[in-house]
Amino acid sequence: MTSSPDDKTLEEYLDRDSAVSQHYRKLDADDVPASVDASVLAQARAAVAAAREVRKSKPAWVRWGSPLALAASAVMVVAIVLEVGVQDEVQLPVSITEQSAPAAGRAQSTTPAENEQRDLQAPLAVTAPAPASPRAPAAEPAPEQKAAAMADSVPLAETQQFAVVPAPADPLDTDRRESTVAAPPAPVAQKSVAPRRETVETVASTAPPAAPIESDRREQEQITTAAARERVDRERAEQIIVSGNVVTPAARRPFGPRATGAPSSSQPREVRDDDRIRAEEWLDEIRRLRDEGKEAQADEQWQRFRKQFPDFVVEHTDTALPASQREAAP
């Protein structure tokens, strides 16, 4: 197809001295119109001027504005992500405490009258075992969660333990008292509002049975005693929440009477106060029986009292003492 003469012609042409090239250069060619020249040059100058204007109108901080804004945004996003992550980790234990705290708050804020009303609605809940909380986790909670739950529920459990002390109103119910006292404490996670209700109910039920004829003074004393017990429970709950101490029945058992000795350092003070109040109530009941002439019942109660509170100091002239042990009042 391509002949060698064509190749030769091309080689001659590529030397740029062929007749074809000469004829091509002789062709008439229009020059660039002046208007086109002016337009192109004006465009070139305008582009340079515009670039200079942009550089002048843009200070250094504006040129660095975009990178700085980008860096600031990145830092802010990282900070937010870290903050949200930390809050998520902390929020779970806090939420558990917040969920339990209102229950305790409600129980503490209720007045004795409200407690009595609630006791009337559920009188059998006194000996019922503590129900498992629906929020109780199936697995072992995290240490923080466990501590928070313990701080919230332990005072209530402690209240339950104190509330089941033998009630002078029913001194014959030995089996119930023993079983209740010997009952192991409920798991921490299962203690919630229910133990608190039990306490209030016990307070009402441990009150001495209504005598056929009761003086206003004795009613006033009962109300005062219930209120004092509520206050003591509340203080103890608050103290245990703050200190984190859990008072066991064993630690509660040895108590000193009000008139003797300084309290042991390992023994919380409110424990002794609570038992002292209970012992005094019991003594009041014994005195009342003696006043009513029920010496046999009074002696039996005294024996039980002494068995329960062997260290409690009773004045020798106290009418609660049996006649054989009592000295005549001066």
Next chain:
Amino acid sequence: MDTAFAESLVSSHELRVTESHVDEPSMDSAVTDDSALMLRYRDGDVHAFEMLYAKHKGPLYRYLQRVCRDPEVANDLFQEVWGKVIASRERYEVRAQFNTFLFRIAHNCAIDYFRRSGRVADKATDVDELAEVLPGSEIDRPDTQLSATQIKEAFKRALDELPAEQRDVFVLYEESGLSLEEIGKITGVAMETAKSRLRYAVSKLRAALKPHQPAGVAS
């Protein structure tokens, strides 16, 4: 010029100015000067651009005139080409001769123009077939006596009747002074293809001049 020509050069159209990866092993001082002028203009020296423009405006304008064969279109394309050179000054890098850079833009602008205008296609698309179609049949008549002006007109007619690809390569070779390899890169074809097109174009033009040349005159 036609759409078939435009479509045949699609690949070359894809090669934009800023995507040029032409590496010239040997750049003479003129090339370096042109690139230096362009770099100076990039840095804000308008006088450098004026020098560059004065040097290259003639070849570029003639190229556009020969390829488009319409002065108005050539004017528009001429301004468009220089406008793109101005706009691309910020991205300009010395990767090739300034001529290559400039005529690549011009070639692409011409292709765009042909696409937009949708001009009627020429008959032949195969350069081998076009080799058989030689212009200037009238001037081949032995009894025709033509003056120098008539010879010029005959040559111009033969040039205009060349297939677009052959005319493009021929005019590029004449006006830009680039090598066939560079022309192949500008037009988006292999160097051998560009050489073949140039060969047929030269043959046809030489054939158009042959009746008017005395015997023994070299081509």
